[in-house]
Amino acid sequence: MPQHKSCKKRLLQAEKANAMNRSTRSAIRASLKVIRTAATKAAALEEMPKLFSMLDKAAVSHRAGFCANRAANYKAKVAKVINGLA
Template identity: 40%
Template sequence: MANHQSAKKRIRQIEKRRLHNRYFAKTARNAVKALRSASEKEAAQELLPKVTAMLDKLSKKNIIHKNKAANLKSKLTKHVNAL
């Protein structure tokens, strides 16, 4: 257990940040699922820039790895173009 005030504060900060990161990562996963399940090309083309921007922001803040964001963007773009 933490003995110092700074260690206790760090535990509180880490928990708060973990919940924040989980929320945004889950939101991004839901957006990717929605884009993958889109069957109409127009709807998917509208959604693609929003999802791409979301992935870029998450990778910039190190919530997801930059290569994972790049791979997801590439696969989603291929999917939309194939519709």
């Protein structure tokens, strides 16, 4: 356990950030799974704005290790999957 007050605070901040990053990453992965397993293109297109919104928010706040380029790469991959659906 940390001894200094600042170290205790930093530990709490790290735990909070870890929980937020984990939930963001989990939500993004769940949304990706919905799109990849969609039976129709319409179902995938319905989920796409939700995923893009999550990616943009994560990129702005640098949450869960997402920078702008990583979010853009995810978007490009999702668009490629959706365009491949019949």
